[in-house]
Amino acid sequence: MIVLREVSYTYPEAADPALHGIELNLQPGSITGVVGASGAGKTTLAKVIAGFLPRVDGGELTGTVCVAGRNLAELSLVEAVGQVGLVIQNPFNQISGAKYTVREEIAFGMENLGTPRAEMAARVKQVAALLRISDLLDRSPYALSGGQMQLVAIASMLVLRTPVLVMDEPTSQLDPFGTRLVFAVLDQLQQAGTTVVIFEHKLELLQAHADRLLVLAGHTIVADGSPTEVLADERVDGWAIGSTRYTRAARLARGRGLLPVHGALPVSFEQAAATFGGAR
Amino acid sequence: MTAVRFENVRFRHPGGVEALRGVSLTVAAGERVAIIGQNGAGKTTLVRHLNGILQPSSGRVLVGERPTAGRSISELAASVGYLFQNPDEQLFASSVRIDVEFGPRNLGCTPAEATARADEALAAVGLSAQAQSHPLHLSLSERKRVALAGVLAMRTAVVVLDEPTTGQDARGADLVAAVVETLAASGRTVIAITHDMDFAAEHFDRLIVMAAGEVTADGRPADVFGEAQVLERAAVEPPQLFRLAQRLGWPQRPTGVQQFVDAFAARAPR
Ligand SMILES: Nc1ncnc2c1ncn2[C@@H]1O[C@H](COP(=O)(O)OP(=O)(O)OP(=O)(O)O)[C@@H](O)[C@H]1O
Ligand SMILES: Nc1ncnc2c1ncn2[C@@H]1O[C@H](COP(=O)(O)OP(=O)(O)O)[C@@H](O)[C@H]1O
Ligand SMILES: [Mg+2]
Numbered sequence: 001m002i003v004l005r006e007v008s009y010t011y012p013e014a015a016d017p018a019l020h021g022i023e024l025n026l027q028p029g030s031i032t033g034v035v036g037a038s039g040a041g042k043t044t045l046a047k048v049i050a051g052f053l054p055r056v057d058g059g060e061l062t063g064t065v066c067v068a069g070r071n072l073a074e075l076s077l078v079e080a081v082g083q084v085g086l087v088i089q090n091p092f093n094q095i096s097g098a099k100y101t102v103r104e105e106i107a108f109g110m111e112n113l114g115t116p117r118a119e120m121a122a123r124v125k126q127v128a129a130l131l132r133i134s135d136l137l138d139r140s141p142y143a144l145s146g147g148q149m150q151l152v153a154i155a156s157m158l159v160l161r162t163p164v165l166v167m168d169e170p171t172s173q174l175d176p177f178g179t180r181l182v183f184a185v186l187d188q189l190q191q192a193g194t195t196v197v198i199f200e201h202k203l204e205l206l207q208a209h210a211d212r213l214l215v216l217a218g219h220t221i222v223a224d225g226s227p228t229e230v231l232a233d234e235r236v237d238g239w240a241i242g243s244t245r246y247t248r249a250a251r252l253a254r255g256r257g258l259l260p261v262h263g264a265l266p267v268s269f270e271q272a273a274a275t276f277g278g279a280r
Numbered sequence: 281m282t283a284v285r286f287e288n289v290r291f292r293h294p295g296g297v298e299a300l301r302g303v304s305l306t307v308a309a310g311e312r313v314a315i316i317g318q319n320g321a322g323k324t325t326l327v328r329h330l331n332g333i334l335q336p337s338s339g340r341v342l343v344g345e346r347p348t349a350g351r352s353i354s355e356l357a358a359s360v361g362y363l364f365q366n367p368d369e370q371l372f373a374s375s376v377r378i379d380v381e382f383g384p385r386n387l388g389c390t391p392a393e394a395t396a397r398a399d400e401a402l403a404a405v406g407l408s409a410q411a412q413s414h415p416l417h418l419s420l421s422e423r424k425r426v427a428l429a430g431v432l433a434m435r436t437a438v439v440v441l442d443e444p445t446t447g448q449d450a451r452g453a454d455l456v457a458a459v460v461e462t463l464a465a466s467g468r469t470v471i472a473i474t475h476d477m478d479f480a481a482e483h484f485d486r487l488i489v490m491a492a493g494e495v496t497a498d499g500r501p502a503d504v505f506g507e508a509q510v511l512e513r514a515a516v517e518p519p520q521l522f523r524l525a526q527r528l529g530w531p532q533r534p535t536g537v538q539q540f541v542d543a544f545a546a547r548a549p550r
């Protein structure tokens with residue numbers, strides 16, 4: 001669905017590329033998680049996949065980005081937006097500034113894509129129910145808490161029903177139930193054939209929901225595999241992506257001679273239950 | 281000594297939403313308190329009363345045993361430092377250093393003292409090398425830490441942090457946790473709002489749970505995380521290792537890695 005070939009990108013006036021040597025092929029009906037330390041290039045990659053770079057912020061892109069077999073650079077902005085939805089990192093900045101109610105705010109993107117009125121209303125209702133924000137629809141998009149704003153930002157993209165959905169840290173302001181809800185929605189989208197790419201720091205949720213995990217470090221992809229495989233990789237400390245509490249507990253227990261030191265460390269709840277629940 | 285106190289505080293936003301529906305609570309000087317609870321529960325609205333950005337529709341808010349009513353925002357700023365949820369609401373200057381020095385200068389510090397405080401605060405948040413940068417050229421997570429440095433440089437007795445770990449990578453989250461520990465060790469009162477249950481459990485002695493404009497639980501993390509119905513109503517869940525211990529049927533309620541491993545060690549000696 002999305003193919004990146006030898007992609008490098010340099011911001012205007014920057015000396016060094018923010019991304020280089022990116023090779024990526026993402027299948028429909030999959031959830032790809034991307035992790036990486038701050039500054040590794042996550043937001044840049046999100047914007048490249050969504051066709052915002054270099055189109056919106058300038059800079060220089062080399063290599064090719066293809067969506068559904070077409071070169072993204074050759075699509076018009078409206079065509080690109082119709083293919084790839086991007087939930088940007090700071091929800092406080094995603095609100096359009098053009099609308100008086102959350103209902104209109106969520107519908108804003110559909111207006112630009114020419115969706116019929118009647119269908120717009122129905123879709124807004126459906127997506128608001130999905131994200132449990134129906135009670136906010138008549139409120140001003142500015143008179144919201146941070147987490148409510150983030151849910152509205154997510155709704156504004158989900159409602160477009162693009163074949164590709166890119167989300168840059170979409171749960172940063174959400175309460176634990178809201179975070180789980182977003183991941184449950186991603187599972188549904190995956191079932192329906194959407195190509196999902198999520199940039200996120202919450203390793204245990206990526207482990208549970210992503211089919212594939214990429215690690216960005218030093219402005220390029222340094223690991224690519226199943227989440228369980230990647231999180232158990234012996235190079236993990238060097239990537240500065242942290243580790244789950246399960247891994248940390250097992251490390252400490254090994255250090256104190258409470259667990260055998262051979263074999264992979266647990267990275268998930270289930271693995272940790274097996275590690276710590278086994279008879280001692 | 282009381283650091284801050286809310287007495288039956290109600291607040292209605294101009295839009296008409298009643299965000300606080302009678303909150304009463306007292307935080308003693310030197311306590312470290314985490315406020316958790318669902319999106320829209322009223323957490324930010326509550327803490328914005330502490331530096332006078334908001335005044336209650338009814339009830340009273342006291343800082344340092346005196347009501348905030350009638351006190352100016354700049355007077356309160358000398359007692360309460362507030363890290364905004366959205367750093368872009370907080371930062372205004374054309375360089376990181378100017379931004380961080382602004383608070384201490386306003387408090388009447390000499391330029392040299394303001395510079396020294398900014399240096400210390402920027403080191404604490406891991407941004408010494410970015411002092412000359414324009415805040416807008418930094419990432420969101422870095423901007424949040426610049427805003428945190430600005431709060432630290434004020435050296436207020438009470439420090440209020442609205443979602444300080446949001447968007448931080450592993451190193452950023454460790455830096456923020458270390459800041460909380462350092463503040464607490466120096467006797468300051470720390471009040472933090474967070475959706476990160478592990479962070480709340482590992483670095484705070486007291487948890488306040490909010491749901492729909494009210495406080496629904498208030499106690500030690502190990503106790504509060506045992507109250508399943510309260511948590512459910514507030515859309516939160518226990519920390520990861522606490523849940524793992526529950527699943528394994530252990531009697532202990534570990535809130536962090538150390539306690540979890542201690543509990544494991546105590547189970548069946550070899
Ligand atoms: N400026 C505003 N005008 C009107 N209503 C507001 C405003 N800001 C927040 N609200 C409403 O007040 C209630 C409490 O919001 P608040 O920001 O205090 O929540 P919160 O607990 O901090 O949530 P979050 O975890 O999402 O940050 C919510 O219903 C919210 O929609
Ligand atoms: N608008 C910009 N102009 C110049 N450099 C930028 C810009 N945005 C990001 N960068 C740089 O590009 C690199 C990757 O940043 P980013 O994609 O935001 O990382 P992440 O999302 O992983 O934190 C960093 O070195 C950052 O400083
Ligand atoms: Mg980013």
Ligand SMILES: [Mg+2]
Pocket residue numbers: 145146147323324325365442
């Ligand atoms: Mg808030």
